[in-house]
Amino acid sequence: MIRSSDVWWKNAVIYCLDIETFTDDGFRGATEHIDHLHALGVTCVWLMPFYPTPDLDDGYDITDFYSVDPRLGSLGDFVEFVRAARDRGMRVIADLVVNHTSDQHPWFHDPEKRDWYVWADKPQEDGPQGVTFPDKEDSLWEYSEEVGKYYLHRFYKHQPDLNVANPAVRDEIARIMGFWMELGLSGFRVDAVPFLLEHQDRTDAIDLPDPHDYLADLRAFLKRRNGEAVLLGEVNLPYKDMMPFYGQGVGDELTMCFDFVGMQAMYLALARQTSGPLAKALQERPAPPRDGHWATFVRNHDELTLDKLPLDERQEVFDAFGPDPDMQLYGRGLRRRLPSMLQDDYRRIRMVYSLLFTLPGTPVLFYGEEIGLVEDLALEGRMAVRVPMDWEAAGRQRHAPDSLLSFMRRLVECYRECPELAWGTVEVLDAGDPCVFAHRADCDGRTVIALHNFADREVQVRVPVEGTLVNVLSGEKSPAEFDLAPYDCRWLRLIAE
Numbered sequence: 001m002i003r004s005s006d007v008w009w010k011n012a013v014i015y016c017l018d019i020e021t022f023t024d025d026g027f028r029g030a031t032e033h034i035d036h037l038h039a040l041g042v043t044c045v046w047l048m049p050f051y052p053t054p055d056l057d058d059g060y061d062i063t064d065f066y067s068v069d070p071r072l073g074s075l076g077d078f079v080e081f082v083r084a085a086r087d088r089g090m091r092v093i094a095d096l097v098v099n100h101t102s103d104q105h106p107w108f109h110d111p112e113k114r115d116w117y118v119w120a121d122k123p124q125e126d127g128p129q130g131v132t133f134p135d136k137e138d139s140l141w142e143y144s145e146e147v148g149k150y151y152l153h154r155f156y157k158h159q160p161d162l163n164v165a166n167p168a169v170r171d172e173i174a175r176i177m178g179f180w181m182e183l184g185l186s187g188f189r190v191d192a193v194p195f196l197l198e199h200q201d202r203t204d205a206i207d208l209p210d211p212h213d214y215l216a217d218l219r220a221f222l223k224r225r226n227g228e229a230v231l232l233g234e235v236n237l238p239y240k241d242m243m244p245f246y247g248q249g250v251g252d253e254l255t256m257c258f259d260f261v262g263m264q265a266m267y268l269a270l271a272r273q274t275s276g277p278l279a280k281a282l283q284e285r286p287a288p289p290r291d292g293h294w295a296t297f298v299r300n301h302d303e304l305t306l307d308k309l310p311l312d313e314r315q316e317v318f319d320a321f322g323p324d325p326d327m328q329l330y331g332r333g334l335r336r337r338l339p340s341m342l343q344d345d346y347r348r349i350r351m352v353y354s355l356l357f358t359l360p361g362t363p364v365l366f367y368g369e370e371i372g373l374v375e376d377l378a379l380e381g382r383m384a385v386r387v388p389m390d391w392e393a394a395g396r397q398r399h400a401p402d403s404l405l406s407f408m409r410r411l412v413e414c415y416r417e418c419p420e421l422a423w424g425t426v427e428v429l430d431a432g433d434p435c436v437f438a439h440r441a442d443c444d445g446r447t448v449i450a451l452h453n454f455a456d457r458e459v460q461v462r463v464p465v466e467g468t469l470v471n472v473l474s475g476e477k478s479p480a481e482f483d484l485a486p487y488d489c490r491w492l493r494l495i496a497e
Helices: 005-011 026-032 034-040 075-087 111-116 167-182 193-202 212-225 260-272 276-284 311-321 346-358 381-385 391-398 404-417
Strands: 014-017 044-047 091-096 141-144 149-152 187-190 230-233 256-258 293-297 362-366 425-429 436-443 446-453 459-462 468-471 481-484 489-495
Touching (some): 026 034, 034 075, 111 167, 260 311, 260 346, 346 436, 391 404, 436 459
Parallel strands (some): 014 044, 256 293, 293 362
Antiparallel strands (some): 436 446, 446 489, 459 481, 468 489
8 A cells, every 4th residue: 555645634633623713813823722733643734714704604705715814814824824733744724615705705796707606597496405504595596686687606695606617717716726725735625515516517608528527627736736735525425426526436536525424324323322324334435546535524513414314313313412403403413512412421422532533534623522622502503513612621631631632632643553544444343242333444464443332331242353452542452352331442453363
């Protein structure tokens, strides 16, 4: 298996943060806290939007793609943050939000750039996916008095969609990417990828045989500018529909895709206290291209979407982790963070994060997960989970050996000691009890086996392998048969005899 700096993302630890809620002092404050991320073992920081904005959608409504919002600092402050991260061996990527702009962006009001957006003489069909935010919008089309036509907005009406089929828009997006890479970025998390490409099917301005050509163009542009740069895609689709976004099996489009299906199956497994749903999802998940990878996560900055689960299974998760309607959002997700959902059961919280670092893929953390940050349901919508980072809690946990922060640091250390987890082939195992999720990762003659007990009861397990087993977390030898405590986990290295 080839390993080089060009594929650093295969065994990265990615940490997503919002500059506005991470500190009280913008980029300068984030730079002051960079050693917290370094001590945790983070190797890549993903920045949520920090560009100038009216801030009607937490910065995803952008008015200038080439600057920093004055509330958060200056371009110089951004460069200093990237430099500080690089000095500690961390790369930085940022949200690429080019599906839409703010309706206050100068482009939207420039007659010469009218065709940079998607227009229609009358409202069109909203499509099978319907309105994204049904609590705020009742259509994907809004009438513009200024233009005398309707414009498409996949999200809010104050976010008109860009016409990515327009070559001028494509060129501008390339300039945006090039600008930020010149300032030190190592790639982008691409927002709303399926919606970004759908515009090419909504316009007849350009005859393109395959809208995926555009993703291939972006990937090629990145490779020319920076061979190690990554495109991490938000593609919340079933596996069979998601795979083309890697590049029709060639691996020339997105570098990584978030595993939304696996994440949702994990929560169903947690609700049922059995490993079946997660094991099924992992067995059905296609292998990414050689130059691609999955990104795994427990929580992200949006609602915890359960939209890929059938309604009855979704209700199971609601009943277990968000029974109050105020904890739910759009009928499809939860606006809660993990500790609250698990009623602050430290055993269970530890088990879930152990699972994250052993699942095949690149682990992605949302800021505050390392200290057990909880939501604030008094905040509207998805903002409930985008609460300010609690630096007092981080300080208290820093030197406490039994804290969640200390446990997360140890998980990252063990993840680094087990390259099989990032690079290896994976097989789901039968450990003798359906409550236990067991899998092995093999790479270059080395094997790691992970076991996670989803149940609130002790279970007897048997590791179905031959050889000596060593507990990765403790360094002690382990028998092949043992009792696994409620919500307990083990990482075992197999030493062949």
